[in-house]
Amino acid sequence: MDERINILFDRYLRGACSEAEWQELLAFIKDIPDQDTETLDQPLRELWEKARSGELPSKSHLIDTDKMYAVVTAAVPLSSPTLARRPRTRTSLGWAAAITGIALLLGFLYWRNSGRQPEPIVATPVIRPVLTPDQVRPGSSKAMLTLADGTQVPLDSAGLGTITWQGNTKIVNQGNGTLSYKTGATPESAPEQPAAGGKIAYNTVSTARANQYELILADGSKVWLNASSSLRFPAAFTGSDRTVEMTGEAYFEIAKDPARPFHVRVGASDIEVLGTQFNINAYPDETVLRTSLVEGAVKVSASGKSGLLAPGQEASIPPGGPFSIGPGNVALAAAWKNGYFQFDKAPLPVVMRQIGRWYDLDIEYAGPVPDRLFKGKLQRSLPLSGILHLLQQGGIRVALEGKTLRVSR
Structure with a gap:
């Protein structure tokens, strides 16, 4: 039957x-x-x-x-x-x-700019996609670790366990797309470390397109890096504050330490926190830098102006201009970390940029950009063929040529 x-x-x-x-x-x-x-x-x-x-x-x-x-x-x-x-x-x-x-x-709907606004249906079951060799695969947990001396370690091929020591900080590949920094006394079995000469040892974890990774810093703070992103940070936090630098997109879960505020620098902007969860989208091809606060409190400073965010709010910082603070959609901002594409009346270019980063594709438009808005939720584990089929059913013509996805009406 x-x-x-x-x-x-x-x-x-x-x-x-x-x-x-x-x-x-x-x-x-x-x-x-x-x-x-x-x-x-x-x-x-x-x-x-x-x-x-x-x-x-x-x-x-x-x-x-x-x-x-x-x-x-x-x-x-x-x-x-x-x-x-x-x-x-x-x-x-x-x-x-x-x-x-x-x-x-x-759960994934589209409509033209006609005023029709269907409510998205949230699909909670987890589906394990069955991929075939001829389909473009979605992204995975891969990243490059660059040590203070310039040595590069591909984390997806590094073995599990201790990768190296920097001073009294042990760098550990925990598996499942997670790298951790653990500060403590260097055991006798660890290689002797050269004198730091008072310099702070900065490391960088970076992801390419179609990659993501999780990082646990020496203070216990957690950072999730989206595709095409990077985080520069000290192997161990010393002094009166904790400062990191990022590009691309990252979700932060900061360990509380009132005596040492945490700073995230993104270009000329600075986000200061004491203990909180928030997402920063700072891709250079997006129109604004967005900081979305999930819980706690952050202080955003840019272009000589500062402002405090409350949970559920978002700061939008345009290039070279004054920023604004208003209501945000934290579920949407953090959807990528939880394994989803999620949109709320997003124009087609916004959707295509996310698809390009996650499936490692260049996006090109043949003629005017189709006038569509998208709302809904899809798992990022879906094969590209399924995503493209939905776009085609929405009146969007797509043609895959190597690593280039051509889009037209």
């Missing part, structure tokens, strides 16, 4: 389902036990309820499945039990996996 349902559902997604096959599939939908419907996201629950009440006599009354076919079939096997919360029949498990794929895609 499972195999038959999967065949029918696959044909339905392809638009090849006959009316007789649709009726057979519809009968199965109606037979989903009431106790199993609690795992359905709202749109799918409504579909089930309509099917049970007889409001869906024809397959033409259902949602437009063209927008979801490529991603569903690439992202989740229709027979995988990804939503099971209690023991179920094998048939229920197969259906749960299929609807998980649909729920994810219903």
Whole structure:
């Protein structure tokens, strides 16, 4: 029975389902036990309820499945039990996996500038994509560590455990995309370190496109670097403050130390904190530098002006101009750290820049930039083919030529 349902559902997604096959599939939908419907996201629950009440006599009354076919079939096997919360029949498990794929895609919507503003549907299930060799893969945890003497260490190929010592600070590759700095007495087994001569040993962790990495500093503060980003920092914090420099985008979770405020320098801007969580987006190809505060308090200084941020607020700093402070969307700002693309009425160029950084692509436009706004949430683990299919269904023409993605109307 499972195999038959999967065949029918696959044909339905392809638009090849006959009316007789649709009726057979519809009968199965109606037979989903009431106790199993609690795992359905709202749109799918409504579909089930309509099917049970007889409001869906024809397959033409259902949602437009063209927008979801490529991603569903690439992202989740229709027979995988990804939503099971209690023991179920094998048939229920197969259906749960299929609807998980649909729920994810219903969370990504597009519309023209016509005033129509659909609410995004948040897809919470985690889907493990099934990638094929001919698909462009999403980014992964890779970074380059540059030591104070200029030595470079590719972290994705470095072995687990201690990489080296700098003074009495041990640099450890913890695995799973995390590098940590641990300050303590140098053991006798560690190589003898040359005298620092009073100089602070600065290290840099940098990510290329399609890379990300997590860093635990010597004071216990955590920093997540997005693609095309870097953080320059001392191997150990000394003195009356803690100062780092960054480019690109990073999420900070700062260890509290009132006696030593933490500073993040981004070009001519400075963000001062005592203990807090915040995100900084400072890509040079974005129109403004954005600092979004999740919790705590930060002081932002730029162009001779300073201002305090409260949780939920955002500072926007344009190049060379005065900055402004206002309400922000911290969930959107931190979505990348949590494994998602998330947009709220974002213009197409904003969407494409994120796609370019994460899939290591150059973006080119043929003619005028299509006038589209995007709202919704997608997992960053999806293969590029699924992302491009959704764009195409939104009226965006895309053509992949090597590492260049050409976009047109």
